[in-house]
Amino acid sequence: DRTAFGAAVVRQLDDPGLRLLYDGYHMQLMEGDLSRTISDNLDLIGHVHTAGAPGRHDLDDRQEINWRAIAGLLARKGYGQWVGHEFVPRGEPVAALREAIALFNAGAARGVQNV
Template sequence: MPPPPLRFAANVGWLFTEGEADIWARCEAAKAAGFDAVEIPDPYGYWGRAGGPEETPRPPLPALPVALINSPRGDVAAGEMGLGALPGREADFLDSLQTAIAHAKALKCDRVHLLSGRLPPGVTREAQGPAMEATLVRNLLTASDLLAVEGMTGLIEPINSRLTDPRYFLDTPGQAARILEKVDKPNIKLQLDIFHCQVMDGNLTGNIRALFPLIGHIQVAQVPNRHEPSSQGEINYSYIFNLLQGLGYQGYVGCEYTPRESTVSGLGWLKEVRASH
């Protein structure tokens, strides 16, 4: 029996943004374009207050299943990008986790990307890394228990420090694998963005095969310009998609990229994947 076809989720923080400020309209556009699901990276301004979506009138559910949301970033004005690895901010992390769980429940989403956070300004990885890693491990253990009650999975994502975010704490797949080994919980998994993996490590075939047992979600974009998978760049996504399908990947493939022109005009690659699988 051939492996099932891959399923693709449109990240509506990046796609279908052309004149569509309303997140629900973007979800409708993703459905019309042939996506199987959506990622809503930041649902908090659209779906309830920080105390939980049950406190406000609920808009309709999105037109497609929600494959993924992110945890709250923290103090955005201060440049925060998550709280998971920040020593001394454990209480804030717990509050943000509870907010994320409430929103995920309302959206019927079972995966939450737990943002690790950035190194403080002027602090090196060598100096602060051990304390931040220990904090992240402790917070992920706490998250595992709370997410398990709801049947949810928590994800950690290495974000490259070469092109995208020089101060993001979790920046390589190897670092993420080490942390997941320490946590050792079945509902805390790896969110592997192949764009970030290529920028930091390359060796995509070897890395995907080695990391596959840890993977709970995958995202894609071309390197180096973070455009459509079919755009000119370093990654042969036809090969990558065949590899994932051959490995029996069952989750969604999140599409988190910047369209070169309009979102819809750049979706020829999706039609080609559908036709070839």
């Protein structure tokens, strides 16, 4: 559904073991405004999925989600839960995953420095 619906369910049930899996790829396609939505609901998010949009490809400059900025936002807000890189690499998979992890870690490092 939408983030607002999932967040409402988690808030109503009020169980610390229930959290949202925030799939950035799908949320970009369905509702956009990832930074605001993540900020507004970060206390309810237990897992973030990454993938480039469009196409579910690498986290590079050929897609519209700025994952480096999202990583910085998560770091600034103190997010300490899971992040899963869930994309279809254009090239060699291990190299693509290393690049995604490096990009995300660089964004997170920038986020921590800007606190």
